[in-house]
């Protein structure tokens with residue numbers, strides 16, 4: 001579902017954030033990316049949909065190359081990839097429903113959407129996605145009046161509205177009260193299990209990662225230091241990913 | 249260090265007092281004249297009220313039209329002088345142009361435009377446009393620079409076009425700020441426009457200057473009272489609108 005080959009990212013001025021990553025994620029996997037702060041997790045996820053421009057290497061998603069794609073093809077591939085951010089990144093002044101509708105932007109005619117016109121089917125789909133995260137009763141509220149946990153659920157609904165093949169989530173629980181971690185991770189798990197969506201989620205909490213992942217990919221200094229099932233994560237593996245830290 | 253700075257400040261202030269001829273005794277001696285001036289303004293001559301109101305209306309019109317035109321003209325300039333939008337070769341010249349034109353006050357522009365197009369409210373409008381365009385462009389560019397990249401990333405990630413990113417990721421963040429800056433400029437332009445009449449650029453200032461020249465202080469005081477009322481009314485409406493935007 002995601003094929004990454006030789007992915008290298010140099011951030012200006014000269015930080016080598018990723019040193020040639022090779023990774024294949026199969027349909028239906030729940031991959032959790034682990035690693036210390038600065039290991040390259042965010043850069044990796046953002047180069048999968050080219051929010052960060054790769055310096056070298058190729059990325060294919062759902063059978064289509066996103067690296068090297070022209071503007072139109074890039075947008076067509078992007079709409080296959082939902083993204084959830086650590087800071088939710090909702091449009092604060094817009095309503096919850098409008099935020100979810102934004103997930104349809106890749107499908108609707110540009111000018112009509114700019115005038116605020118969306119097909120009736122998209123409105124219904126947006127409501128369905130809101131119901132999936134249990135927030136349909138908040139559809140008309142302004143996004144910034146919601147709690148952090150609710151905002152992240154709206155962000156997940158926005159990603160679902162894209163009807164994506166893949167969802168990328170960059171530390172989706174890091175800005176939330178730890179008590180909310182499982183509520184967000186549970187929703188992601190449900191999406192993964194019931195809809196067969198492929199998930200790539202970065203996490204800084206080892207226990208959470210082990211509890212939800214079907215596969216763990218450990219990053220260290222821009223390289224893959226471990227790749228395997230949660231059961232294979234031994235103390236030696238934790239040491240290899242985190243170095244001399246305590247694993248957190 | 250702080251004592252040295254204090255010492256320098258005292259020296260500078262003392263020199264400023266000397267060089268400007270600032271003299272409390274002279275001010276004290278002038279107080280009876282001020283009181284006499286106020287006494288001669290009383291009671292206001294209400295016969296000139298219609299003329300004063302008409303003048304006030306002209307002033308509001310000059311400020312409104314000038315601000316509205318400037319609000320639109322400042323849009324491209326504002327984006328071109330935002331560091332996170334414009335490339336370097338565009339950004340630096342745009343900023344320089346803004347800073348140059350902003351350093352000239354509305355009243356000075358009015359002098360130029362009166363000379364260019366003749367007397368009346370029209371040069372006043374042009375003067376307001378000239379100053380406000382650049383000052384709004386500066387404020388717009390700061391709003392654009394202060395944008396949160398998060399929602400822009402999120403909209404981009406959905407596969408949106410540039411137009412959609414602008415509409416759904418950028419505009420909601422900057423539009424309320426832009427509108428509140430426009431209202432704020434409108435308030436200060438009303439004040440600036442009250443004196444435009446002094447140089448022949450229309451509005452209520454023309455009446456104030458005329459009555460003062462004719463030594464008709466009761467009439468001048470009516471004009472002053474109307475000016476104060478006009479400024480207060482516009483401020484009240486504008487600040488109400490601004491509160492709604494946040």
Ligand SMILES: Nc1ncnc2c1ncn2[C@@H]1O[C@H](COP(=O)(O)OP(=O)(O)O)[C@@H](O)[C@H]1O
Pocket residue numbers: 011012013015016017035036037038039040041042043044
């Ligand atoms: N905008 C940026 N410009 C330059 N370097 C960056 C930028 N963002 C991140 N980096 C660097 O890239 C490396 C990887 O960062 P990141 O992908 O954010 O790691 P993680 O998400 O695992 O914390 C780090 O060395 C970080 O300092």
Ligand SMILES: [Mg+2]
Pocket residue numbers: 038041042043171
């Ligand atoms: Mg990160």
